Amino acid sequence: MAVPRSRVLDLMRTQCRIFNTTYNPERLRLGTKILHQRLKGPSIASYYPPRIGTIKQLRRLYPEYDISDEKEDEWIEHLQVQTSRGKAPPKKKKTAADSKKFNKKKH
Amino acid sequence: MSQFRAKKLDLGCYVNIRNIRDHTKRKVYAQHEPERQALRYLIRNTSLPQRVRAQAQLQLSQMHCYTRYTQIKNRCIMGGKGRGILSDFRMGRYQFRLNALSGNIPGVKKASW
Numbered sequence: 001m002a003v004p005r006s007r008v009l010d011l012m013r014t015q016c017r018i019f020n021t022t023y024n025p026e027r028l029r030l031g032t033k034i035l036h037q038r039l040k041g042p043s044i045a046s047y048y049p050p051r052i053g054t055i056k057q058l059r060r061l062y063p064e065y066d067i068s069d070e071k072e073d074e075w076i077e078h079l080q081v082q083t084s085r086g087k088a089p090p091k092k093k094k095t096a097a098d099s100k101k102f103n104k105k106k107h
Numbered sequence: 108m109s110q111f112r113a114k115k116l117d118l119g120c121y122v123n124i125r126n127i128r129d130h131t132k133r134k135v136y137a138q139h140e141p142e143r144q145a146l147r148y149l150i151r152n153t154s155l156p157q158r159v160r161a162q163a164q165l166q167l168s169q170m171h172c173y174t175r176y177t178q179i180k181n182r183c184i185m186g187g188k189g190r191g192i193l194s195d196f197r198m199g200r201y202q203f204r205l206n207a208l209s210g211n212i213p214g215v216k217k218a219s220w
Contacts, residue, residue: 031151034144041137044176047197048130048184049119 108173111135120184132178139174143167 009025016023022032055069082088093099112131116122149155149163172178181192183199191200196212207215 029151029153031148031153034148034151037144039140039144041140044179045133045137047133047181048126051117051119 108171111173121187123187125189126182126184126187129180129182132173135171135173136176136179139170143170143174146170 146163146167184197185202188199
């Protein structure tokens with residue numbers, strides 16, 4: 001018992017309406033396959049764990065607490081020692097004339 | 108292609124340049140994925156004029172290589188290795204063994220029969 005084509009097309013149309021797909025009885029290549037694909041970007045971008053719990057982030061989260069950074073403290077202490085010995089980095093030059101002052105060619 | 112790289116380190120795992128590069132590629136891919144899919148749709152849709160499809164092809168081929176999925180490779184988050192990665196655990200096979208034996212990976216235990 002052959003089913004007439006119009007009945008089959010009706011069925012296809014209903015299927016497409018229910019499952020939210022494109023009605024395409026001529027089977028043209030419309031590329032809807034690509035629109036159906038899920039975007040995998042977010043899951044791919046979250047492969048590596050993010051950097052959390054740094055002292056900078058902690059300070060921003062809890063400004064009322066005084067959070068000490070051992071490395072930073074060490075660096076500041078070192079800098080103070082160097083300054084007292086006169087070995088600290090020179091001050092930044094503000095103007096062009098200042099920077100020229102020490103850059104004269106030596107004969 | 109350091110123009111895409113984050114200005115500050117944003118990786119919490121083992122860091123080497125290859126891991127940073129892969130992380131950058133992943134972020135760039137996620138950012139450009141909708142654009143790529145739209146172009147791919149234009150190319151595959153045979154009901155569109157040939158000129159539009161050819162232009163879309165050209166545009167897709169001229170996108171930066173970092174926006175391509177094939178550039179992305181799973182790397183070990185514990186040691187940065189690129190081969191022998193168990194993608195479920197994001198670790199190389201030896202790091203997986205070490206961590207599994209020390210009980211750091213929940214639900215994994217050594218089988219014996």
